[in-house]
Amino acid sequence: VRKLLDRAPRAGSRLVIGAAASLVLTLALVFIAQQQSAAASTTFTSTFGYQISLPSGWRQSTLISRAIAGDALHLGHDVFTVRSDTEERQLASRSEGTPGPAWQGVVAVEAYNNPTNLTSSQWASSPLLAGWAKGQTLDVVTFDGKSIARLTNGARYSVAYFVAVPGKMLLVGERADTPTMFAAGVTKATLDSIVASFHALP
Amino acid sequence: MRLRARLFAVLTLVLASLLLGPTHPAAASYTGIHLPYPNGTAYNVNQTPGVYETCPGPSHCSSPDNWAYDFGLATGNWTSAVHTGTVIRWVFGNNTGGCDISYAIYANFVVLDHGDGYSSIYYHLQYNSAVVSANQFVYQGHPLGGADTTGWVCGSPGTHLHWAVETTPPTGSSVTQSVQASFDEAGEPAANTAPTSANRKQFSAQYLSGSAWVTLSPGQLYTAIGQWKNTGYDQWAFNVAGSSARLGTWSPTPGQDQPSQVGGAVGCPGQTNWLSCTRIRPTTDTVDPDQTGWFQFDLIGPPTSGVYQLYVRPVIEGVIWMEDYGVFWQVTVP
Numbered sequence: 346v347r348k349l350l351d352r353a354p355r356a357g358s359r360l361v362i363g364a365a366a367s368l369v370l371t372l373a374l375v376f377i378a379q380q381q382s383a384a385a386s387t388t389f390t391s392t393f394g395y396q397i398s399l400p401s402g403w404r405q406s407t408l409i410s411r412a413i414a415g416d417a418l419h420l421g422h423d424v425f426t427v428r429s430d431t432e433e434r435q436l437a438s439r440s441e442g443t444p445g446p447a448w449q450g451v452v453a454v455e456a457y458n459n460p461t462n463l464t465s466s467q468w469a470s471s472p473l474l475a476g477w478a479k480g481q482t483l484d485v486v487t488f489d490g491k492s493i494a495r496l497t498n499g500a501r502y503s504v505a506y507f508v509a510v511p512g513k514m515l516l517v518g519e520r521a522d523t524p525t526m527f528a529a530g531v532t533k534a535t536l537d538s539i540v541a542s543f544h545a546l547p
Numbered sequence: 548m549r550l551r552a553r554l555f556a557v558l559t560l561v562l563a564s565l566l567l568g569p570t571h572p573a574a575a576s577y578t579g580i581h582l583p584y585p586n587g588t589a590y591n592v593n594q595t596p597g598v599y600e601t602c603p604g605p606s607h608c609s610s611p612d613n614w615a616y617d618f619g620l621a622t623g624n625w626t627s628a629v630h631t632g633t634v635i636r637w638v639f640g641n642n643t644g645g646c647d648i649s650y651a652i653y654a655n656f657v658v659l660d661h662g663d664g665y666s667s668i669y670y671h672l673q674y675n676s677a678v679v680s681a682n683q684f685v686y687q688g689h690p691l692g693g694a695d696t697t698g699w700v701c702g703s704p705g706t707h708l709h710w711a712v713e714t715t716p717p718t719g720s721s722v723t724q725s726v727q728a729s730f731d732e733a734g735e736p737a738a739n740t741a742p743t744s745a746n747r748k749q750f751s752a753q754y755l756s757g758s759a760w761v762t763l764s765p766g767q768l769y770t771a772i773g774q775w776k777n778t779g780y781d782q783w784a785f786n787v788a789g790s791s792a793r794l795g796t797w798s799p800t801p802g803q804d805q806p807s808q809v810g811g812a813v814g815c816p817g818q819t820n821w822l823s824c825t826r827i828r829p830t831t832d833t834v835d836p837d838q839t840g841w842f843q844f845d846l847i848g849p850p851t852s853g854v855y856q857l858y859v860r861p862v863i864e865g866v867i868w869m870e871d872y873g874v875f876w877q878v879t880v881p
Contacts, residue, residue, distance in 0.1 A: 409651075411647070416642070418640075418642060419643050422652065433648075442606055442617070442670055443611065443654070443670060444651035445651065446609060446611075448651060453652065472640075472680075472681050475640070476640060478636045479635040497719075500721070501638060503719060522719050
């Protein structure tokens with residue numbers, strides 16, 4: 346009995362030390378993972394005049410992005426996706442007509458000519474320019490440090506932010522209305538975080 | 548060995564069905580719809596639903612789109628509502644397109660909610676060609692917009708209407724599942740046929756009923772009633788030029804736009820409550836599609852004995868004589 350009593354405190358302190366060590370190790374691993382994740386995100390600088398941060402594994406789609414020349418209205422758009430080029434092409438081969446699944450779970454930035462410098466709200470509230478959908482909501486939010494119009498549940502995007510820059514309008518949108526078509530691991534929160542990183546360049 | 552052969556056959560069949568898709572409809576069709584272009588016009592079926600094609604193929608092979616049709620409308624050709632409904636999605640601001648998925652976001656389109664859990668979609672419409680506005684209620688046959696090549700379109704020429712019936716998307720959703728559809732006048736048209744649309748006309752009338760023929764003494768008045776149903780997609784509006792419905796006198800007696808001996812306005816034989824010598828107005832100022840227009844008017848017994856007939860035909864004044872002519876009232880003067 347004495348032996349057991351003598352050993353008990355020693356065993357208890359070993360247990361505490363072991364638990365503390367594993368906690369420190371876990372915290373260290375979490376910290377390293379966060380650092381690696383942060384390091385893995387990339388900043389994409391667009392010819393349309395903005396920057397956006399992409400998490401690890403995300404990229405600008407070369408298949409779906411497009412620059413449009415010679416159009417009075419459209420300048421083009423960038424699409425950001427976690428899908429590989431091969432995956433996108435497989436999805437594209439099974440559609441035509443409507444955008445289809447390759448356009449789901451992605452962030453897009455569209456660039457338009459805006460020669461009369463319409464404001465963000467003017468653009469977003471024009472059915473011809475922004476489209477219209479039953480149940481859509483239009484409000485003004487702070488985005489990229491400015492007060493701009495946000496269109497939620499619109500005809501083309503689940504959420505779209507309209508950023509006016511001199512002579513141009515940049516639409517930052519999420520195609521997030523059909524989560525069953527998202528690539529594995531993509532969540533609305535992921536799309537939100539990418540959109541939140543948008544910054545129009547001067 | 549036999550077992551292995553059977554297994555091989557079964558696997559081959561399963562593989563073939565997966566590659567080719569079902570060859571027969573799997574569910575009941577959505578019906579009560581007309582072709583998505585104006586009455587009397589015919590366009591080629593460029594592409595049928597993917598379930599009838601070899602997939603993966605050129606298009607209509609992914610599940611949301613696999614019951615879609617492509618109709619070979621040319622640029623500016625009107626598209627028409629296949630069924631009565633409300634516009635719930637409206638995009639007409641794009642003027643670019645091409646045979647590349649990157650253009651897909653630039654399609655102009657309309658989604659029409661039929662109010663029964665299903666909606667029809669009309670894609671690749673012409674920039675700023677909308678005939679309908681956001682949230683507008685339209686009747687079957689109403690034009691929606693012109694066809695074009697906006698968005699993701701292929702072929703030469705690529706102009707076409709991409710059309711399907713889908714389950715109505717909830718608020719915020721752009722993609723739902725297309726369903727099997729069958730047109731009243733064409734069923735499920737085959738590829739490279741050109742079915743003619745029997746969709747509703749802008750103005751159309753169908754005779755329903757009218758008061759009986761009468762025997763009158765000379766100068767005696769009788770109030771007659773006739774009912775015509777508005778079977779077009781536009782409202783009859785008595786005070787609006789271009790949509791004002793009337794009954795007009797018709798052949799053989801008294802003849803088109805001729806005064807009748809049994810009716811007419813002041814200065815015309817009979818001096819009754821007609822709108823003019825040759826026109827009768829409806830009792831209400833407006834008659835919506837699917838509603839009944841009532842025409843109430845006096846008949847008068849002519850001064851000499853005989854059997855008189857008054858043929859009438861519904862007309863949109865200055866626009867078109869409508870259907871169901873051959874209707875007449877008979878007045879006998881003993």
